[in-house]
Amino acid sequence: MVLNSGGASPPYLFHFTLKAKTILRMKMLVLQNTENQRGINLTAANLSHEQLQNIVTKIRDNSQKGTLTQSATLIDPLLTKETSSENSLQANEDTPNKFSSDQLTPKKLLISIKESEENEDIKLLQGAKGMYFISELYMTSEYANMLIKLEEGDNPSLMAEIVRRDCKKYPRPTNINLFHKFPFFMNKQEIEDILSDMQKHPDFQDIKSVTSFNGVKYLYSEQHMNERYAAKLADNIEYRLKG
Structure with missing residues (x-):
């Protein structure tokens, strides 16, 4: 048997080591994903049925009134005052059903809500400045996204979105007086x-x-349309309104 000179590892040892490292990395990824999922499940389990029901009721009530539910208004009351890593565990032990900001996020709250099939109407929408919950029993996602732009003061994007939608969907130009009205x-x-x-x-x-x-x-x-077509449609709308 001839030993490998120069202290270099035999080829079979290199391949064995590479395979072992690959398997180890895969196991670590699986373990990490499992821990992440456990964190989500713990958050869901620690929220009481009453807490979740109150949250869902608030979202539905707001949607029925035509208003958004900012995620912060639901989550902030459930957070501990102290969220540093060394104190969050003690805070959670002293105050049941309280969480640190990394334990209870809008997406994790949605997962908790969705554990009940009765809550399939609850949706979470992303705005430029925050996240918002709605109930699709009372509000469409399209209308909610319009309200989000209005809430966040993004009026140019809001106006452009409505005009483009009207021109594409109906098609028709948008009466500027629409923006004087609700909402x-x-x-x-x-x-x-x-x-x-x-x-x-x-x-x-x-x-x-x-x-x-x-x-x-x-x-x-x-x-979606040229000036001539838009002018013709505008005239037709006004003739019908007068008729």
């Missing part, structure tokens, strides 16, 4: 300021306006 309640100056800002932003260059035969301003998107 927008914008005054004339606010609308003009938003449109002025949109004209300067590259994301909204497709949003244009036409005026009907009787002087009513409509907005349309060049992504």
Whole structure:
């Protein structure tokens, strides 16, 4: 038998070591995923049935009233005041059903809620500044996303989204007076300021306006119709309203 010179490991030993390391990494990943899932399940288990029911009831009540439920309003009352790693365990022992901010997140709360098939109507939506719960028994995700933009003050994106949707779906241009009404309640100056800002932003260059035969301003998107078609539709809408 000839020993490998120079102290180098035999080829079979290299392959064995590589295989062992691969198996070890796979086991560590499985263990990590298991621990993560256990963390989620513990959060779900530690929330009492009464707590979950109160949360679901609040979400449904708000949706029925046409309002969003910010995730923070549900989670903050369930968090411990002290969330540092060395004190969170002691805090949770002293205050049952209290969690640190990494233990109870909006997504983990949704998992807890969804453990009951009766709560399939509860949805979690992501905004630019926060996360929001709704019940689809009373509010569609499309309408909720519109409210999120309104809540977060993203009026240019909100207006553009509505105009593009109207032009694509119906198709029709959007009467500018729509934004005076519920749930927008914008005054004339606010609308003009938003449109002025949109004209300067590259994301909204497709949003244009036409005026009907009787002087009513409509907005349309060049992504879905041209000026001539938008003007014709605006006139038709006004004729029907007068008719």
